[in-house]
Amino acid sequence: MNLQEETYRILGQRLLDEFDSIKLVGWAVNAMKMGCDSESLVILAGLDYESTEEREEYFWKSIKELNLDIQKEESELINYYANHVAREVLNRSISPLSGLKKMNAVCRTTEYDSKYIQFYEISEDLDYLNYGSHPPIYNQGITKENTEQFIIREFELFLECEELGIDHETREMAFCNNCKKITTPELKTKYQLKRPFTYQVFVCQNCHSNKIDSFASQAGKEKILNRIKLTQHET
Numbered sequence: 001m002n003l004q005e006e007t008y009r010i011l012g013q014r015l016l017d018e019f020d021s022i023k024l025v026g027w028a029v030n031a032m033k034m035g036c037d038s039e040s041l042v043i044l045a046g047l048d049y050e051s052t053e054e055r056e057e058y059f060w061k062s063i064k065e066l067n068l069d070i071q072k073e074e075s076e077l078i079n080y081y082a083n084h085v086a087r088e089v090l091n092r093s094i095s096p097l098s099g100l101k102k103m104n105a106v107c108r109t110t111e112y113d114s115k116y117i118q119f120y121e122i123s124e125d126l127d128y129l130n131y132g133s134h135p136p137i138y139n140q141g142i143t144k145e146n147t148e149q150f151i152i153r154e155f156e157l158f159l160e161c162e163e164l165g166i167d168h169e170t171r172e173m174a175f176c177n178n179c180k181k182i183t184t185p186e187l188k189t190k191y192q193l194k195r196p197f198t199y200q201v202f203v204c205q206n207c208h209s210n211k212i213d214s215f216a217s218q219a220g221k222e223k224i225l226n227r228i229k230l231t232q233h234e235t
Contacts, residue, residue: 003031005080007068012081015074016105021052024059031066038065075110082106082116083162086155096151114171115161118154118216141218150218157221164228171215174202175223178209182224185212 001009010027013019028044040061047055063070072080082103089099103119110116118138125136129144136142142150174185183205189198203210213220 003034003036003066004068006030006034007063007070008072008077008080009084011070011072012077012079012084015078016081016109018105021055022048024055027059028062031062036066038062040065078106078110079115079162083159086159089152089155090159096148096155099155100151114168118158121216122151122154138216139218153218157218157225160225161221164225164232166225166228170224170228173224174204174212174214175220175227176204176207176209177211177213179204179207181206182227185214 006027010023013023025044025047028041031041032045040058044055044058044062047058085094085099085102085106088094089096094102100119100123103116104123107113107116107120112120121138122142125139125142126147128134128136129142129147139150169184172184173182175182181204185202186205187200188203188208188210189200191198201210202212202214204212213223215221215224
């Protein structure tokens, strides 16, 4: 990672609620290890026990002195950081659970953006598993035994979505196991001979089957991404 990429990463991380300004000192130290040099950078690298205000002051001075590009939208910077976390998990630089915690911070900061919501849902299901209140709600395949592998797979799918440029509209879709179509699911009212006499269920927009896998699930995500890749290959 070069200094420009490292700067995008730290700017994205800086936007999170739980950000600790000591990380700016780490950024300065890494920059110096890369061979960069400026008066403010040297000062920032030594501010281990100083205030956030002073660290911030010398961070921005360092940015200016090193002529680094910071012209990106906040959402781009946060996404850059999220991609960095995913790569850290997959190359085993951090544990899957540590990566999950970091992505939950991203999810909260982005007000539960659909790009990151699956990590929050995994955390919710892990709470249900660990405290025994009831079975997982969002991820039916997750267990105490496969937790780490399940999280790793979610990070793999996250980066695959990034590579394919999956938009928010696609994230609202589902794969129908009956007609094999990918559509936006719709709510359908069903009836039964016991209370409650009516209930609602999501069904395929094409054939109205409820045998669907939403994009939010790993199964649905895999099927939809495979279809998209097949279509791209054919064209």
